[in-house]
Amino acid sequence: MDNTTAAATPTAADPATAPLHAALDAIRMWRHRQPHTDARRFAELDAILDAAALGRIESSLDLSEPTSLPEAVEAHQAVMNLRRRTLADAGRAWDLVEANAMRQISRFMPNTGTGR
Template structure:
């Protein structure tokens, strides 16, 4: 009987670890760019005349949701020291993404409902 002297690596390769770290930082960089863009949009919106409020209702709803959601900001990703930490951090990012998308979906549902109410208000309701 021959003994198997080859052994498989006991953990992930350094390449897999590096790829996981790169993916995590790419998510964080994208989130930072999106946050800066939303801040720019908010600053621009505050420069608009107050009489333009109805025109910007949907935008205001989105910006309000973002400002409320900042309390539940994206998790700060520390440099992971192992694949397990990298995977855990990735899961935190994906969970935060799901929460943010759910909040955005709720805002858009409200905007859509307001638009439908506007159509209903302006619809002739007399008998035909």
């Protein structure tokens, strides 16, 4: 199974989403530099990056104009749920990147056997 991600995220038309796109692109570039033998370890990260590359975030923000208070409240709740999911995905992605960096550091740490 090929766990690479699609091409770069579409360019952000809205300056408010530019930092999100830049962060996802940076994570995607880092992921492509990792050995493909680590595919199982990065499966969750690959799923997050694939969803972003396929435009899940952008398409979810294409909300129609509400015509009533209940619709406006529902639209607001949808945006807030998307925000929570997006931030959780970004947090998991960075956790995976950080864990890999810590594994790389530990490779170079001498095992002194002192229990420290």
